[in-house]
Amino acid sequence: MPEGHTIHRLAADYAGAFAAGDPLRVTSPQGKFTDAAALLDRTPLRTTDAHGKHLFLGFGGAPGATGPADWVHIHLGLFGKVTFGPAPAPPPTDTVRLRLADDASYVDLRGPTTCALITDGEKRAIHDRLGPDPLRPDADPDRAYRRISRSRTTIAALLMDQKVVAGVGNVYRAEVLFRHGIDPYRAGRDITAGQWEAIWADLVALMREGVRNNRIDTVRPEHTPEAMGRPPRVDDHGGEVYVYRRAHLPCHICGGEIRTADLAARNLFWCPACQRP
Numbered sequence: 001m002p003e004g005h006t007i008h009r010l011a012a013d014y015a016g017a018f019a020a021g022d023p024l025r026v027t028s029p030q031g032k033f034t035d036a037a038a039l040l041d042r043t044p045l046r047t048t049d050a051h052g053k054h055l056f057l058g059f060g061g062a063p064g065a066t067g068p069a070d071w072v073h074i075h076l077g078l079f080g081k082v083t084f085g086p087a088p089a090p091p092p093t094d095t096v097r098l099r100l101a102d103d104a105s106y107v108d109l110r111g112p113t114t115c116a117l118i119t120d121g122e123k124r125a126i127h128d129r130l131g132p133d134p135l136r137p138d139a140d141p142d143r144a145y146r147r148i149s150r151s152r153t154t155i156a157a158l159l160m161d162q163k164v165v166a167g168v169g170n171v172y173r174a175e176v177l178f179r180h181g182i183d184p185y186r187a188g189r190d191i192t193a194g195q196w197e198a199i200w201a202d203l204v205a206l207m208r209e210g211v212r213n214n215r216i217d218t219v220r221p222e223h224t225p226e227a228m229g230r231p232p233r234v235d236d237h238g239g240e241v242y243v244y245r246r247a248h249l250p251c252h253i254c255g256g257e258i259r260t261a262d263l264a265a266r267n268l269f270w271c272p273a274c275q276r277p
């Protein structure tokens, strides 16, 4: 599943593709979003927004209005994909849920878990039930800590709970816990305020870099392949990491074996020597 940096990147890319504010052709070749697409057709994309793994495309609204009238709410889920291309758009396949197009470019959305037309109020309700997102300027990390510091749940599970922190997925949770030497099985209530402050600041920095580079890199300069004289990582996720998908390989720092286990329905990776209980 894409992590938050991918969704924020998509929000910027959608906005960049249609920044001119021209009315767009909005269609649903697959047919599952046809009525909503017809309502939005020939209106401009006014703005985009992202919160965690949720993407919002804002359309319409009266001139001078404070915000868009309608939002398309998108959650990619496990299988959703977005493809950008230059005009002319090729004939759409019947898997395209939503196509936006103008004279310069087109964007196709396929296979999302959610693609729905919602009101501004419904959008606010989605924000309200999500935890703070390290990539949003309005994020309040103390809100997350209030929940974490009261919880007996493991910090690894809490970091994946979108109601606690929004946008962190399996890669960032494993990597940030490694970078701070924190055992993934430590209970939330045993994480100190100082530790949380450091984790949050690190998530902000790592995820911003993820948006810029469109991939997840988490190793410090002294642990890059060049610095260590080791071969670069080979993995379809790209990026240099400490523990994610490195089960049974030697830790870049201590040389011990990276472990894996199932936690919160996803594979967890950690180094038991560097992340002591």
Ligand SMILES: [Zn+2]
Residues within 6 Å of the ligand: 251, 252, 253, 254, 255, 256, 271, 272, 273, 274, 275
């Ligand atoms: Zn280690």
